Amino acid sequence: MRSKRFEKLAKRPVNRETFIKPWPEVGLIAVDSPLDPSPSVEIENGVVVEMDRVGCEEFDLIDHFIAQHALNLGVAERAMATPSGEIARMLVDINVPRATILELASGCTPAKLVEIVQQMSVLEMMMGLAKMRARRTPANQAHATNRKEHPALLSADAAEGALRGFAEVETTVGVTRYAPLNALAVLVGSQTGRGGVLTQCAVEEAVNLRLGFKGLTSYSETLSVYGTEDTFIDGDDTPWSKAFLGAAYASRGVKTRYTSGTGAAALMGHSEGKSMLYLEARCLLITRGAGSQGTQNGSISCIALPESLPGGVRAVLAENLIAMMLGLEVASGNDALASHSEMRKTAKLMLQFIPGTDFITSGYGAIPRYDNMFGGGNFDVTELDDWYVLQRDMQIDGGLTPVTEEQVLHVRERAARAIQAVFDGLGFPPISEAEVEAATTAYDSADMPDRDKVADIGAAHKLLYGPLTVVEVIRILEEAGFHDVAANVLEMQRQRVIGDYLQPAAIFGDDFQVLSVVTDPNDYQGPGTGYRVEGERWSVLQSLPQAWEPRTYLKSVGAVQESMWLEEIGPAERGNQVEIVIALGPAFGAEISHTIGGLDHRDVLSAVLQGIQGEGVPARVVRAHHTSDCAFIGYAGAQLSGSGVAVGMQSKGTTVIHQRDLAPLDNLELLSQAPNFDLDTYRQIGRNAARYASGESTIPVSTKIDNTARLRLIVQTTLLHLYETQQVERDRPPTELRVS
Amino acid sequence: MAKNTVRTATGRTLDDLNIEAVRAGELTAEDFRISGETLRHQAEAAEAAGYWQVAENLRRAAELTGVSNQEVFDIYDALRPGRCTYDNLTALADRLEKGLAAPLTAAFVREAAEVYQERGILRDSDSSAKRRMSVAKGDPHEGAS
Helix, strand or coil, X not given: CCCHHHHHHHCCHHHHCCCCCCEHHHCECCCCCXXXXXXXXXXXXXXXXXXXXXXXXXCCHHXXXXXXXXXXXXXHHHHHHCCHHHHHHHHHCCCCCHHHHHHHHCCCCHHHHHHHHCCCCHHHHHHHHHHHCCECCCCXXXXXXXXXXXXXXXXXXXXXXXXXXXXXXXXXXXXXXXXXXXXXXXXXXXXXXXXXXXXXXXXXXXXXXXHHHCCCCCEEEEEECCCCHHHHHHCCCCHHHHHHHHHHHHHCCCEEEEECCCCHHHHCCCCCCCCHHHHHHHHHHHHHHCCCCEEECCCHHHCHHXXXXXXXXXXXXXXXXXXXXXXXXXXXXXXXXXXXCXXXXXXXXXXXXXXXXCECCEEEECCXXXXXXXXXXXXXXXXXXXXXXXXXXXXXXXXXXXXXXXXXXXXXXXXXXXXXXXHHHHCCCCXXXXXXXHHHXXXXXXXXXXXXXXXXXXXXXXXXHCCCCHHHHHHHHHHCCCHHHHHHHHHHHHXXXXXXXXXXXXXXXXXXXXXCCCCCECCCCCCCCCCCCCHHHHHHHHCCCCCCCHHHHHHHCCCCCCCCCEEEEEECCCCCCCCEEEEECCCECCCECECCCCCEHHHHHHHHHHHHHHCCCCEEEEECCCCCCHHHHHHHHHHHCCCCEEEEECCCCCEEEEECCCCCCCCCEEECCHHHCCHHHHHHHHHHHHHHHHCCCCCCCCCCCCCCHHHHHHHXXXXXXXXXXXXXXXXXXXXXXXXX | CCHHHCEECCCCEHHHCCHHHHHCCCCCHXXXXXXXXXXXXXXXXXXXXXXXXXXXXXXXXXXXXXXXXXXXXXXXXXXXXXXXXXXXXXXHHHHHHHHCCCHHHHHHHHHHHHHHHHHCCCCCCCCCCCCCCCCCCCCCCCCCC
């Protein structure tokens, strides 16, 4: 036997996901594996001799690195002796500043950090994020990639992403050999959209480093670190090689951030039976020890693995918090597809979106999912308006700025033309006018002409290994008349020389102003402090292009003074025959001419009259002036009706059939779903009113039920009702109308 | 950083790095290289903000400004697991210290040599190799950076 409800549930998007029970021995456990160590530290003569119950003679690569580089031995003993619950409470205590916790956390071992966050609910962790985030101003990062590796499309997409406010734009490749061209296209495009956007092209480390050295990229977050020794070795690195790489990037003025996340070690088969969160805490201490300014964490591409386990999403939030406690800039995941279920995906996002992080996503698809070469991405270009609305709903800055279609088309075309000029100037395979036009309006790369891939790859090779540099690109842009783009690309190079954006959590604000922990440290300490969405920024975030001006709505619904087809001919009298009185609202057929369903008031009134007259009952029309309420309009009509039965109609189309001896708010029939009515509905209303007056049995009018009508039209309903209410003359009795 | 004190790795001032100079062909990519001195100033700023590991990294970076791209690639590769013998690494450390004026990086490489030896991830039998080197299998974060 099967329940039809369970059959439906089984087909819900969320049930396309895999849910498993924990299996600690292989690391399939989010937190609290029985094999996780308890916190400990022992220091002798300035040397760590025991950490998390492991003696130094048993230290693996990671333990060695953490002991030598990550732990602040000056505070370790004090920090480890402070009860974890006390530090957890400090995290949510607005009276304890961020600096106090940073200092304590600098002396904590991986197990201690986990023990602290394990005291906390997700709500408390979110409070922790709001306080511990490095940069005061939250930001966001974009993905810009496409299946055809089309340079004009990449440039246009990067420009649009920059215009929309992404502080970093990252691209990658389908074919590695394209990397230099993709990096170039995203650099030129981003600086066309907005100067100061940081860019990277995620590829294998050696190529990645070359791109940075060439000045084609300004940041790198490809430096993966792992929580167990075997995973590290499988990744063909050690903490020392990764730390060296970090210094190498910095030596060429390139910002770097490491990458790690829950689930990686289990996925690679080397968890040592430890929980995902514990291993991630080790990764984060490696990251700190290596002197990385930040991390991309929050499970990243492994997200579905912790999500298969109980407490997985909480553990992912906890790893963000631990990273922030260690002072790291955090690009907090939400980049890889986290769920088939929109509800689950969004709920997970809120954990970072509401408190704010340095980068709320470590890659939001500023392109369609089809073109996202980072495995499809969690959010894409079609969900941008949802993001904007969430910012507006909650008065939260998710790092994105609303834009108009005109602005977007403008920067896209300009960016496509800029990269066209650069390709031309460098002697690369030309970008045609047709390609520029397609890139300007494209949805995805299917809208783009194909290119000669062999020729493009040849150009890419020349760019990476030949003498061409970004200086040449600047010169070409300048000479082709793209002065502002040239100036922005030049400024990006000048900033490499200054190096202020190598400080933790750095992005560029307006006019290349560096926002980092040095210039813009998070100072949240409760209500009224820290980053707040107010003033100009709040004004920008609420001004969505699709938000309209309600003051002008009535003009748009045709409330124009047409010919007076309803003429007032004197005070309405009480009738003394079998009749129906149709009582109209104060604005009906006058200041307002159509119902909310778009029906002309003349047609509506004719239909009701037809319905009444079809039953052989006479009708007359009056206007209520003293009320705009449907029940009271109908009630007033009923007092005047010779039969005692009346039809009351508001201008928006809501209708009641009333009877004299009923209480004002009672009725014979109330037809409230006006958006769904057609003229036949109004004919049926007239017919039923006549039948009530004649004492005949009557089946209530059936109407279509559309439960979204209120959702769609409540504003219009409010405005129409407001306008009708403004016509009310409280002391004026109903008047008789002549219909012409 | 006080912008009027910044010098590039080639000794130019920020004011030298302007669009006219680019048009005139007076600048090369080398002129946009950060200097070791600037990185050391940045290290001081990071340290003052409480970020001592970031400062250490920037000081190692300052040393690497004097190391060629190719040599940077080579050192990175040498530090990857199973690439070098203990002696290779200590020789590299010596070269960093004496030939390249990079004592911090040299110490870092020596430290790696000791730990790699202890953990058996050096090339050859001169390490106390107790563990079997496994082959690189790639990066689980690839595809969602």
